[in-house]
Structure formats: C-alpha cells, structure tokens
Amino acid sequence: MSGPLAGVRIIDITSVLMGPYATQLLGDLGADVIKIEAPAGDNVRDIGPRRGPGMAGVFMQANRNKRSIVLDLKAPDGREALLRLAADADVLIYNVRPQAMARLGLDYAAVAAVNPRIIYVGVYGYGQGGPYAAKPAYDDLIQGAVALPTLAMQAGSDVPRYVPLAMADRVVGMSAVNAVTAALFHRERSGEGQCIDIPMFETMAAFVLGDHMGGLTFDPPAGPAGYARLLNEHRKPYVTRDGHLCVMIYNDKQWRAFFELIGSPELMDSDPRFSTIGKRTEHIHELYRMVAEIMLTRTSAEWIDALESADIPVMPMHTIESLMDDPHLQAVGFFEELEHPSEGRIRSLGVPATWSKTQPSLTRHAPRLGQHSAEVLREAGYGEEEIAAMVARGVTRLEP
The missing domain is CATH 3.40.50.10540 (Crotonobetainyl-coa:carnitine coa-transferase; domain 1)
Structure with missing residues (x-):
C-alpha cells in the first residue's frame, strides 16, 4: 500500500x-x-x-x-x-x-x-x-x-x-x-x-447554517436569516445568446472591470448601490438581474473571450457527459x-x-x-x- x-x-x-x-x-x-x-x-x-x-x-x-x-x-x-x-x-x-x-x-x-x-x-x-x-x-x-x-x-x-x-x-x-x-x-x-x-x-x-444563519447569529437578531447573494433567484447560469455561462463577479476589481467591459465605467463610482461589497449585497437582486439582461446580448464564446481578457472568473456550464471531456481534467x-x-x-x-x-x-x-x-x-x-x-x-x- x-x-x-x-x-x-x-x-x-x-x-x-x-x-x-x-x-x-x-x-x-x-x-x-x-x-x-x-x-x-x-x-x-x-x-x-x-x-x-x-x-x-x-x-x-x-x-x-x-x-x-x-x-x-x-x-x-x-x-x-x-x-x-x-x-x-x-x-x-x-x-x-x-x-x-x-x-x-x-x-x-x-x-x-x-x-x-x-x-x-x-x-x-x-x-x-x-x-x-x-x-x-x-x-x-x-x-x-x-x-x-x-x-x-x-x-x-x-x-x-x-x-x-x-x-x-x-x-x-x-x-x-x-x-x-x-x-x-x-x-x-x-x-x-x-x-x-x-x-x-x-x-x-x-x-448549512454557516452560510445562512445571517442575522440570527446575534441575540436579539440583527437581521433575517439567509445569505442574500446565495438566495438570489438570478444566481444561476446566465443565459447567453446561444447557451448558458457561469460567471462570478465578486470583488471591487472585478465589478469595475465588468462595468468598463459593458461601457458603463461610471456605475462603480456614481451609483451608491454598487460602490462597496456591502452595498452590492444589499442590492444583489437588482445587480444580478442587470447582469442577466446584459449576458443575453452576446454568445457564450464572445463572453468567455471578453471576460477572461478582463480577468473576470467564468466557466462553461457542463453536462455530466461534457464534463468527462473537459480539457483541464483530461x-x-x-x-x-x-x-x-x-x-x-x-x-x-x-x-x-x-x-x-x-x-x-x-x-x-x-x-x-x-x-x-x-x-x-x-x-x-x-x-x-x-x-x-x-x-x-x-x-x-x-x-x-
């Protein structure tokens, strides 16, 4: 052995x-x-x-x-x-x-x-x-x-x-x-x-509670249970013009790069909803809805090229069959x-x-x-x- x-x-x-x-x-x-x-x-x-x-x-x-x-x-x-x-x-x-x-x-x-x-x-x-x-x-x-x-x-x-x-x-x-x-x-x-x-x-x-106890961590509660980003109905593979894509825009650098990529660099500084991770978490439903609408405008391949060039995390949405052929795993x-x-x-x-x-x-x-x-x-x-x-x-x- x-x-x-x-x-x-x-x-x-x-x-x-x-x-x-x-x-x-x-x-x-x-x-x-x-x-x-x-x-x-x-x-x-x-x-x-x-x-x-x-x-x-x-x-x-x-x-x-x-x-x-x-x-x-x-x-x-x-x-x-x-x-x-x-x-x-x-x-x-x-x-x-x-x-x-x-x-x-x-x-x-x-x-x-x-x-x-x-x-x-x-x-x-x-x-x-x-x-x-x-x-x-x-x-x-x-x-x-x-x-x-x-x-x-x-x-x-x-x-x-x-x-x-x-x-x-x-x-x-x-x-x-x-x-x-x-x-x-x-x-x-x-x-x-x-x-x-x-x-x-x-x-x-x-x-489960490590993610979702949220405000119930405190006594009395400081807010509701649940991690808002994980419970967002738009937190799912985004629909593109020809398929689906998994994208994770998380920190300030990534959001600034994304806003520049879509031609709206001013959003990071001018819109208080998007200026910090705390504010983005409070408005995560609006933010993810906006991303979902934008993702529809390009094909998956176009988005992969653009997002990878901007150093924004992106991965394909595999099936079990296509996962078996993933080039990295191979x-x-x-x-x-x-x-x-x-x-x-x-x-x-x-x-x-x-x-x-x-x-x-x-x-x-x-x-x-x-x-x-x-x-x-x-x-x-x-x-x-x-x-x-x-x-x-x-x-x-x-x-x-």
Whole structure:
C-alpha cells in the first residue's frame, strides 16, 4: 500500500454511500480497508448500470482500495471473527444506528475490551442525546431537515427540491475522514483510542447554517436569516445568446472591470448601490438581474473571450457527459482508464490532491463480494478447516 495512512488497518462495517465514501477516501490515503459485508452484500452493488452482478457503477465509485469479506454478524461465529479482526485494527467505522451495534454485541465497550487503542467511529443519523436518537436517516431526509429544499424555494425554485447529489452522505463522509485522521494523530501522541460519534443531522445543520444563519447569529437578531447573494433567484447560469455561462463577479476589481467591459465605467463610482461589497449585497437582486439582461446580448464564446481578457472568473456550464471531456481534467489525468479483473475496461476518478511525498493512489480495484474472505480470515489466524466450516454454516462466503 502507498499513501500517508499506509500501515493503518480499518474495519469497515458500512454500506450504501456515506460510510463507504468515507472509507474509500481513507483507502485512497493508503489505509488497509477491510469491508465487512452481509451475505447478501452491500445494497448498492446492484443499483444502476453494471456489466457483472454486484458490480454497479455507483458501488465501484465508492469502494476501491478495499478488501471484501463476508461475515454474518448476527451469528456468534461472525461476531467472534469480527472481534478477532478488530483486535489488530486501528479503526472500526460503522453507519448503522448505535442501537443495532449494541444488539450485535459490537458496541464500543465490547470492541474496546479486545483493543483499547481502537478508534471506534459511528456515522449515522442523529446525536444520541436528543429525541431523534433512534430514528433512521437517509440523505433525502437530512437534506429536508436542514432546510435545503426550502432554501431552493427561496432562491426561486417553484417547488421544494433536494440537491441532486447525495450531498449529506458525502459531506458527512468527509467529516468522518477528518475525525479518523485527527483521532489517529491524537493516539500517536497519547496512546489512547476513543469512541467518536458523527451524526448526519448536526453535521449538516452546521454546514448549512454557516452560510445562512445571517442575522440570527446575534441575540436579539440583527437581521433575517439567509445569505442574500446565495438566495438570489438570478444566481444561476446566465443565459447567453446561444447557451448558458457561469460567471462570478465578486470583488471591487472585478465589478469595475465588468462595468468598463459593458461601457458603463461610471456605475462603480456614481451609483451608491454598487460602490462597496456591502452595498452590492444589499442590492444583489437588482445587480444580478442587470447582469442577466446584459449576458443575453452576446454568445457564450464572445463572453468567455471578453471576460477572461478582463480577468473576470467564468466557466462553461457542463453536462455530466461534457464534463468527462473537459480539457483541464483530461490534461491533469483526472480520469484513469483501467482494466478491472472482472469488469473489463473502466474509468476511475483520480485522487484530486497532489502530495510531494506520499501520493495517494488506486492500489486495489473495487472488490467482488467475498473476494478476500479467505485471505482476511487467514490473516486473523483461521485455518482452512475453520474457514470451510464457516462457509458451510453460512457465516461467510468465498468468491465463486
């Protein structure tokens, strides 16, 4: 393995997206991630387009750099195997409700009893001190609970809408990576393991309110909630004469350059609505409406030439298909075309960060269900007869 977390072993009892995304990022950083799957496998193995059974695109884009072992954790033998794996691990991460881990006999106390140095991380719906503690959670539910659909309406949507991404899953997954790496650093200094809870609701509430608490920051309130620029109905790709364009005019220098570009340099100094960032924020609806009307007068290519010459930030509005052909992503090698042992030619997303010493990379393809069951059990000290007996009892399964 390569990367800054080489030598770190992670027991991954997660499924669907939030937990698997977090553990994939940790695997990209070089950790040895052992993905524990129920006999039926992770649900997303069969969601969406795929070539072979259990190897859908969504699964493959969230489960590289892992080894898959099947364990029925409801069976005593499966629980025992998990604890044997945890005894030599650095991190255990799960994304079911804590009550489910307790029913399995795999709560923090049980795991810490075999490995006091372990970092035990729960990534799930709600903090355990409130009335939502036992509620199930999914990305859509959390998006609604932290006001994203209502913010969409405030910004001009005709109906409440979820962001068309598994945003909560991915944001909270990245928060889990932050927690794991910080806890590993703490343990390196202190020798102490610990239990960490990362609730989706509270994490996403902080994520949203950081932008939109606004005047409610103060007691009594100094103004309304909401960041006016982000809620502006004209904050969207501008319509040009022949398409759409993404333009961000933000600071004084950029606005002065834009007003000069459109032949009205006097606006910056003569119109008090546009003279400072504070005034522009107060009048952002009028300002963005004006820009929207002006953008209609030229083609996208004409605007790109003019705006780039004036050093005003501009980008094309991609589709997913055109994003795949973006010249910058192609130049930096963001998409890796690889040969998967069972799925043939695939496109894998590159690691965005560049490291001068310990560059993260893809070292393992997304695993087939149970591909590494025997390998991992042998590492935990199981003999061939014991593994065969576990297979016969349905506690584990090996790759066909």
